[in-house]
Amino acid sequence: MVNHLWLKSRFWLDSLSKQQGSHERHLIEYQQSLTQQFTRTIYDADLMAIDLEMTGLDPMKDQIISIGLVPISKGTIPLVKAQHLMISIDGSVGQSATVHGIVDHQLQDALPVDAAMEWLLKATQGHILVAHHAPMDMAFIQQSLQNVFGQRLLLPFIDTLMIEKSRYLRQHGQLVEGCVRLGQSRERYHLPVYAGHNALIDAIACAELFLAQVSALGGSTQIKCHELVGLSK
Amino acid sequence: MNASELQPIEQFLQTHAPFDVLSTALIARCAREMTIGYYAKASAFVEFDPVNPKLYLVRSGAFEVRDPQGVLVDRVAEGECFGFSTLLSGEKVVNKVAILEDGLVYHIPQALFTDLRSQNRQFDTFFTRAFAQRLRNEHKFKAKDLTTTSRITNLMSQTPISIEANASVQQAAKLMRDHRVSSVLVLHDQQLVGILTDRDLRNRVLAEGLDGQASVDKVMTKQPQTVASNALVFEAMLLMSEHNIHHLPVVDNQQAKGMITSTDILRSQSSQPLLLIGEIDRQASIERLIHVSKQIPVLLQNLISADARAEEIGRVLTSVTDALTRRLIVLNQQLLGKAPMAFCWLAFGSQGRQDQVACSDQDNGLLLAHEPDEFAAAYFDKLTHAVCKGLDQCGYIYCPGDIMAQNPQWRLSLQQWQQKFKKWVMSPEPKALMHASIFFDMRAVFGPQTLFDELQDSVMSHTKDNDIFLAGMAGNSLQQTPPLGFFRKFVLERDGSEVKGMDLKHKGSALINDIARVYALSAGIKEVNTAKRIRALMDANIINRKDALNLADAHEFIAHMRLANQGYQANHNLVVSNYLKPQDLSSLLRHQLRDAFKVVHDAQSGLKLKFTRSF
Numbered sequence: 128m129v130n131h132l133w134l135k136s137r138f139w140l141d142s143l144s145k146q147q148g149s150h151e152r153h154l155i156e157y158q159q160s161l162t163q164q165f166t167r168t169i170y171d172a173d174l175m176a177i178d179l180e181m182t183g184l185d186p187m188k189d190q191i192i193s194i195g196l197v198p199i200s201k202g203t204i205p206l207v208k209a210q211h212l213m214i215s216i217d218g219s220v221g222q223s224a225t226v227h228g229i230v231d232h233q234l235q236d237a238l239p240v241d242a243a244m245e246w247l248l249k250a251t252q253g254h255i256l257v258a259h260h261a262p263m264d265m266a267f268i269q270q271s272l273q274n275v276f277g278q279r280l281l282l283p284f285i286d287t288l289m290i291e292k293s294r295y296l297r298q299h300g301q302l303v304e305g306c307v308r309l310g311q312s313r314e315r316y317h318l319p320v321y322a323g324h325n326a327l328i329d330a331i332a333c334a335e336l337f338l339a340q341v342s343a344l345g346g347s348t349q350i351k352c353h354e355l356v357g358l359s360k
Numbered sequence: 361m362n363a364s365e366l367q368p369i370e371q372f373l374q375t376h377a378p379f380d381v382l383s384t385a386l387i388a389r390c391a392r393e394m395t396i397g398y399y400a401k402a403s404a405f406v407e408f409d410p411v412n413p414k415l416y417l418v419r420s421g422a423f424e425v426r427d428p429q430g431v432l433v434d435r436v437a438e439g440e441c442f443g444f445s446t447l448l449s450g451e452k453v454v455n456k457v458a459i460l461e462d463g464l465v466y467h468i469p470q471a472l473f474t475d476l477r478s479q480n481r482q483f484d485t486f487f488t489r490a491f492a493q494r495l496r497n498e499h500k501f502k503a504k505d506l507t508t509t510s511r512i513t514n515l516m517s518q519t520p521i522s523i524e525a526n527a528s529v530q531q532a533a534k535l536m537r538d539h540r541v542s543s544v545l546v547l548h549d550q551q552l553v554g555i556l557t558d559r560d561l562r563n564r565v566l567a568e569g570l571d572g573q574a575s576v577d578k579v580m581t582k583q584p585q586t587v588a589s590n591a592l593v594f595e596a597m598l599l600m601s602e603h604n605i606h607h608l609p610v611v612d613n614q615q616a617k618g619m620i621t622s623t624d625i626l627r628s629q630s631s632q633p634l635l636l637i638g639e640i641d642r643q644a645s646i647e648r649l650i651h652v653s654k655q656i657p658v659l660l661q662n663l664i665s666a667d668a669r670a671e672e673i674g675r676v677l678t679s680v681t682d683a684l685t686r687r688l689i690v691l692n693q694q695l696l697g698k699a700p701m702a703f704c705w706l707a708f709g710s711q712g713r714q715d716q717v718a719c720s721d722q723d724n725g726l727l728l729a730h731e732p733d734e735f736a737a738a739y740f741d742k743l744t745h746a747v748c749k750g751l752d753q754c755g756y757i758y759c760p761g762d763i764m765a766q767n768p769q770w771r772l773s774l775q776q777w778q779q780k781f782k783k784w785v786m787s788p789e790p791k792a793l794m795h796a797s798i799f800f801d802m803r804a805v806f807g808p809q810t811l812f813d814e815l816q817d818s819v820m821s822h823t824k825d826n827d828i829f830l831a832g833m834a835g836n837s838l839q840q841t842p843p844l845g846f847f848r849k850f851v852l853e854r855d856g857s858e859v860k861g862m863d864l865k866h867k868g869s870a871l872i873n874d875i876a877r878v879y880a881l882s883a884g885i886k887e888v889n890t891a892k893r894i895r896a897l898m899d900a901n902i903i904n905r906k907d908a909l910n911l912a913d914a915h916e917f918i919a920h921m922r923l924a925n926q927g928y929q930a931n932h933n934l935v936v937s938n939y940l941k942p943q944d945l946s947s948l949l950r951h952q953l954r955d956a957f958k959v960v961h962d963a964q965s966g967l968k969l970k971f972t973r974s975f
Binding site: 202203204205206207209211316317318319321322325327328331334335338339342343346 | 365366367368369371372391392393394395396397398399400402403419420421461462463464467
């Protein structure tokens with residue numbers, strides 16, 4: 128598995144380095160910073176929980192409106208490094224405002240999407256992303272990278288939903304509707320219910336769930352990153 | 361980043377002492393600079409970082425602090441802290457913190473903790489006091505006695521009588537007369553500036569020749585000694601004797617909350633059980649007895665706030681009821697003359713089991729040595745009516761099911777009682793049995809023990825090893841099950857109304873009483889107190905040691921929760937009931953309660969297996 132991941136990364140890097148723009152160098156650096164993480168234990172690895180709020184569920188049509196980030200380091204979550212970014216979007220927030228509690232006027236200080244993506248790459252460089260239902264967040268990030276840089280990345284990620292799914296299946300044999308949603312999953316680990324619902328709080332909630340899952344799996348020093356990582360292209 | 365984006369975390373801080381005293385800006389800073397950790401039960405103990413000591417604030421889960429000798433120092437649940445001893449003393453960590461339940465913990469780094477303490481005095485005081493308390497209360501979890509452990513809140517007058525500083529002494533005197541108090545709080549701009557007592561009116565007004573128009577602030581005692589509502593009664597007593605005063609304003613956060621007087625303390629002392637029983641025995645009239653019985657609820661409150669064992673509380677309260685019953689019988693016999701024959705006053709149900717608590721009703725009967733003639737029947741009719749009425753007036757209301765000695769149906773000769781029991785035992789219709797179960801928890805409160813023994817011996821001879829009867833009793837006791845599933849359920853009913861909560865009596869204590877009763881009757885054990893029954897069953901090897909100890913612990917714990925809950929309800933002017941809402945509990949208690957119910961569940965399975973398998 129390690130070799131497999133590493134090879135894939137190498138291959139990706141080679142194909143990137145054949146093109147020589149500043150964006151590409153940027154992306155190469157980003158990619159290189161990740162490969163060394165795979166062989167580390169969860170305790171020693173640099174991880175970053177991420178949550179996106181979007182205007183909808185379709186990466187082709189919908190847009191990211193905010194990003195919450197919080198690192199997971201040495202088995203703890205340092206809130207002082209938590210970040211929350213609003214992204215200015217075309218059109219209006221519309222229906223989803225009722226879900227996220229973000230209304231248009233709050234987006235005035237927001238960054239445009241290209242600046243936001245640069246910010247994201249800088250903020251997460253060297254960190255493996257951790258998200259609940261990660262493929263969705265990854266799809267939105269990849270689409271935005273494509274739009275901004277004309278280039279996708281090979282993004283390793285850890286999906287707390289997948290971890291929960293396999294754990295739940297092991298214990299119960301079959302899934303029940305909604306049983307692996309963030310809230311329900313947290314409940315099983317006696318994690319508190321958060322009233323707030325924004326990208327940052329959800330990123331923190333996801334990070335906490337991850338810590339709980341890891342300790343249920345045997346502890347952060349017992350598991351290596353590559354055992355949990357998936358790849359997004 | 362906008363500070364309020366960590367709102368759920370800030371909100372948690374805002375609602376938990378001592379963080380609730382911090383300014384919004386400090387709360388936001390605190391939330392920002394914390395790290396979050398997760399502690400799994402599987403790792404057993406919290407690992408401390410000796411280089412970077414921290415304050416640990418529990419967000420969820422349950423923890424136990426033990427000293428190097430393994431003695432329990434503190435239990436820490438949601439919203440509570442550990443690690444402050446090391447931060448305050450600067451010494452290295454010696455206590456061990458065991459993880460009882462997986463949990464999320466907020467870490468507050470030392471620099472932040474020090475800063476918060478220097479910026480907010482109350483925050484600082486909270487921890488220095490908690491630290492001092494911990495040093496003092498090394499034996500906090502051992503037995504406690506009343507004076508030293510009950511708190512001011514339980515005794516103080518709830519509505520403080522106060523007057524403005526510029527009022528006249530005549531106005532003050534009128535206010536004191538109207539409210540029948542011996543002192544008033546003197547306020548200026550809502551702040552306590554002094555107190556005025558009877559003694560001040562005498563020494564500083566009358567004796568000095570001032571008239572009624574003199575203003576209060578000229579004669580009051582300025583800057584009086586005060587006490588916090590969560591201080592111990594013991595501390596108030598110390599203050600009073602140190603300063604030779606009889607009144608102490610109760611002040612929290614500079615707000616006057618009430619007044620506590622030496623009389624309040626004295627009164628609380630006299631409702632200690634031995635004094636109360638002594639007082640009952642001294643009363644020469646039924647009216648006086650009724651008056652004295654008004655102290656029983658105070659006694660219960662005191663026992664609860666002293667955190668006495670539930671079993672002891674039950675025994676103490678029942679011995680007060682017993683004393684009261686005996687005194688009522690003696691006083692009424694003085695009016696009616698000597699009884700025409702030997703008799704026993706029987707107590708059934710909770711009084712029989714010695715586990716009476718608040719709002720008990722009467723369950724009693726009369727056992728006569730032989731068949732009464734017309735004269736004797738009339739005598740006992742009068743006596744029992746008088747005693748039952750007396751009990752009712754003393755707060756033990758008439759039994760709604762009419763199981764009382766004044767009901768001729770339950771005023772029987774030895775032979776009639778024996779037949780009655782024989783009928784229940786030999787032809788066990790489940791329904792009849794269900795109503796009869798309280799009769800099997802009987803005890804003689806008054807009268808010759810030999811007469812009572814004769815009845816009990818014959819009952820036991822019928823119940824012992826009587827499979828059909830025992831199967832019926834066991835079947836009845838399995839009708840109710842402990843609320844194990846409740847913990848997972850919603851806190852609101854579907855229609856939006858609040859659920860009543862868990863019935864700790866009928867789905868907890870009563871089930872254990874039932875289990876112990878069936879076993880005791882099967883083995884011919886005469887004890888009726890549930891804890892004693894369990895002990896006797898363990899000694900006789902009928903229940904194995906581990907199960908017996910577990911069941912006894914569960915019994916004590918559930919009864920304790922019920923009493924603590926009722927104490928809380930009474931203190932907050934709520935309807936006193938057997939219902940407990942699980943969401944009101946800390947996760948530690950919830951965890952323990954769930955364990956206790958599991959023990960009951962297992963004991964029920966055991967009962968089922970042993971007594972009902974062949975039917």
